[in-house]
Amino acid sequence: MNDTPEASRIDNRGYPLLVLLPWLCAIVAYWIIVAVDPFHVRHGGPVFRLGDHRYQDAELPYMIYLATLQSHDVVLLAGSTAMPITRDMMQEAFPRAQSPINLSYLAPRPLDMAQILPRIAHIPGLKRVILYMDWTLLDSGPVRSPTGQVWESLAKTNWSHSADFSISNALGSLHAVQSGTFELSIWYRDVPDFMLKETPVTEHADVMKQFREAAQRHAGDVFAKSTLTCQKIPYLQTVLVPFMTEMANKHIAVDLVFPAIPYVLYYYWIEHRNDFNILLPGPLFDQFMVFKRCVVAARDQVGGDSSRIIAIDTDDAISGDLRRYFDSIHLLDPEAYRTELRMIADGDETITSANIDRHEADLRSKVAQAGARLGTH
């Protein structure tokens, strides 16, 4: 057996003291959290401000949770497709908004939404909710996103503070007590973590080659019918309709937005997508259209005139221009996000049961043209 040199030996007191150090730090951090209760797990105490910054992904679930305790008039909730949208961009698009906030996070799931939408519904001063209809909401499985898991724990936790304990939350709490703002400078990010160092996808020859191959290979089946039906999208009836009904009763505007995904996605994702369990195998243009039609039906079911469905995915200047994306779905160009927000604010491309056939025909034509263009290059 290997023996360590006697020279480095410390006595039986020194060893435990060093080993005890992380535990002492953790005990102090734990009791700070208990005392400050930054996320109101005991339902009381002051609500701390959030700094006007974008936060690192690890802190985002807590920041979003905290944000739902505060007062906001315009709330944007989406997945990664809208995470880069800043408060300034929202302020530009909605000049009358006093306190807009973007609560978007990675890959939202219906189970997350069942938890966060009721919290959003109770945000004081709320006037408008912009809710993206991301493809991850098609999930019918019992899965939560990592963010959703944190919320679930925060909602369940009690005096024990088992869900909000972390050294960084303890430091944030100390800062909050001192300044009223719950933040640490190490949490700040210029862009979401997943966008760091990204460049336009058109600069990646290998991916562009895959795009071209997909466009060639699937020119014939891109619009094939799927077996998706509204009954297979539990999100709509279990989460969205109750939320929209509550919003309608409170006269709060709701914009349901289908994001500006590139036309090439419909070809490329037939084979190349990260999560096969959410979308049905095979072509997905039809799946996305079924989703839109089901959302339109859900909106009609709720009725009222406070909600709109906006599909901003037929604008050639965005969806047709791969230079503005860094992969097969995420926009890189800040100007594109501004355009998206303007389209939402202006109500462009609103779809209803009356015009959805025209919308589908338009999108189908543009997707086919984009595929043909890409496939012949």
Added chain:
Amino acid sequence: MSFLDPAFLFSFLPITLLLFALAGRMYGPSGGCAVLILASLVFCLPYGWPFFAVATASAVVNQIAFAALVRPSNLERARLRRQIFVGTLMFNFGLLIAIKYAALFEAVPGATPLFAVISSAIPITISFFTFQRTVMIFDAYQKRPETMEFSAGTLSDHLRLGAFSLMFANLVIGPIAYISEIGRQLKSSTFGRLRIADMGIALTMIVIGLAKKILLAEPLDTSVVSPIFAPANAHQEMMPVEVVMGMVGFYAQLYFDFSGYSDIAIGIARLFGLELPINFNSPLRACGVVDFWKRWHITLTRVIARLLFTPLAVTGTRFAIKHGLRGNRFKLSTSWLPLLVNFEVIGLWHGAKWTYVAFGLYQGVWFILETEVRLSSRWREFAKRTSGNFRLRAGQILMFAPMVVSFAIFRSKSMKDFSHLMGNLGHDWLAVLHKPWGEALNIQRSATLLVSAFLVIWLCPNVYEFLHNAKPGIITWTVPSTTPKWMRFVWRPTLIWAALTMMLGFLVIASLTVAAPFVYGGF
């Protein structure tokens, strides 16, 4: 209260330690025992009042029965003692069956969904403390000398027994300890005092246990096991490589999860100056199924072997002699049947499911076959011609795949799910080469995780080898170390080990997010 709960680690545990030290200083070992009992009652509360009631009622009944069994005036009253013994066993196993095997009653026509009600009322296993208390009663019935030390029935004796029955360190998921192992420690004049040297060793064990759970078992579950078993249980098509990774991943995950828990439990007991029996001794490096069961969940294996296998084997031998059985019939009566029953009980111990029946049968048949092979003349000749090291390594390699398969049965929700899982192995093994990058990347990440996990399993000394100098736990069966010589690091109270443990401590505390419960909490 979970060992992973910050409220447990940073509030309950330090407060209990402070009270323990205070009570120990004021009232000696009895004061320490009293604090352990009170703390354990508090520990039970977060699991709900039904669990609290069951755990404490069972402790009280067993303690009363134990006291009656060892009372000097009762020692010669064989009939009364038998009645107490049988009555307590019926109480213990009746409670266990009613709670754990309530699913069986669902088959009764008109029965309400009993299992759903009970499992929601009692969200955590009661098997471990039931077995520990049953062995305690068994020892008292057999008049073991260690139990007779409680015969005076003083307050101090009751406090010691209460501390043994209820101690939170091993109450929920073991290790299952014997009164002979813990009773005298609780009586020692030093019990009730915090010893700084114990603290260092205990915290080292706790940190290693937490690291096993948080840094290895959890990522294996979320990145490898669940993503593969979930669609497999939904009978989706899978690539053979994925299936193999899921099965191998679960084998490693379960080991890190359960042995991590055991390390934490043993470490927590050590904080209070108590030594618990070790529960794992590098089982995934065993050279056969016989060796495996000397290394895996040792404290359950020894209880079942003692309370079930040995009496069955003795009865079987008497039967065989009485009826003049020979050859395979003799073996069937004296060893094979007792072994099969032994492993079936180990399987069913995990719950009322056909997969556990199959797991027990698989292990039992394998155990019998291996035992027969090792007793054969051919094996003896083979052993003469080969080195011990060769047989060890060959055994390790040969054991791996069958053991992975047996734990895949264990992990599957039903035998149908298991059949579907195995059916996927018939698909194109090269499909992984043509899969899109999104999934291939996942497989690469999972493979990296698996390789890291098995490097730890195969190369690193286990915590008891590593802390050998500090006598970290009670050893039941001595088995040879299979750690490569160049990796046999031994802990010393040195600056370097302190710094490494401290860094690992910071890492696990920083990673102490919302972790899944321990797998064995459900058994």
